[in-house]
Amino acid sequence: MIRKLAFALALSMVPAAAMAEGTMPQMDFQNPLTKSQVEWMAVILVVLYLVLSRWGLPQIGNVLENRERHIASDLEAAHAAKAEADRAVAELNATMKQARDKAQADIAKAEAESKAKAFADAKVLNDKLDAQLAYSENQISEARNAALAAIKPVAADVAATLMVRLTGKAPSEATLTPEIDAALLARKAA
């Protein structure tokens, strides 16, 4: 067991020993393959460089540029569409404002017109009523005067009859008439 362990330990030192012996294939510059691999690398790299620089990279550049341009033009179109939409909205707002203003003006005008008409109508009606009222009052006072005038002879008669009954003597018309007029005036005033 111990021998085996020692053996394993010894073998684990092998890589270090191999390095120390200077047998790294990388350092073996006597090997013609060490030099030829570099020569072939130069060939491969030159071909790779030509393929990439003449074809591959410009193509990718084109693809990226196309995308850039595509995005830029799309953005531009979007901006233009937005500006168009903004303008349309502004136009719409202006039209709506104009319509609203006009409607309000129409409403105000109609209101004023109808107010004026109603006022005029009322005035006409009032005048008519006033006229009728004046006429009626006139009629009433006329009727009243007529009635008062008609009452005067009756009062004179009644007063004369009363005087005859009370005194047995007919009063003179000259004394009776002013008295009756004064009484009638007092009543009228009352």
Add this chain to the structure above:
Amino acid sequence: MAGPSIDALGQFRLSPGLGPLGAAVNFTNSNEAMLASAAIIVVLFVLGLRSRAIVPGRLQALIELLYEFVRNMCVDTIGEEGLRFFPLVFTLFSFILLGNLLGLFPYFFAFTSHIAVTLSLALFVFVFSTGVGFYTHGFRFFKFFVPEGVPVWLLPLLVPIEIISYLSRPVSLSVRLFANMTAGHVMWEVFAGFMLLLTASFGVLGAFASVVPLGLNVALVALELLVAGLQAYVFAILTCLYLHDAVHMH
């Protein structure tokens, strides 16, 4: 007593690739992985570019993401002039990233764990960025090694330090990638080897005990995934930084 032994470095051994034809031109198994990486990148582009949709599908979104990621890295680090170097940085980044990621799979060769590969890439970046510096500024680029606002008597000390730090760029750039990838792969191999050793040494008990290195390896997979992405990113961003220095000189 011939038990299993750990050959942690065998995975880095180069061998001829692509059959006898490849062997004839010294094509290696490392180059096979490079070819696979490059092919995967190209295939991703072909598939991702199939529809070219305004609203991308998954693959298209993936390559667009990669494209914009590296592009932003270039522009943010180097500035607008960085777009000239974007294809180069993209090639390096995607190649290293795919190499790192492919290397994580069993039987795939991690070519970024070869110092010859990473040093070549780093030297290329170094020479290229220096060339860009001289191309952009002419001989005035030497002023890059003369820090501004420093007393004149300090310059004999500072200029050599600046030059040495500049010259050490390719070393740090290459060793960082190489060491990270190599260390991760060696650890994997060592822990996996432990499992074989434990089982061979202690039988059933060892087989149960090997759950520990297995768990460690599972955790290492997560770490190595992170390292694979991170090191590719670090290589690319440092390339951008060096190019920034070459273009702007400060």
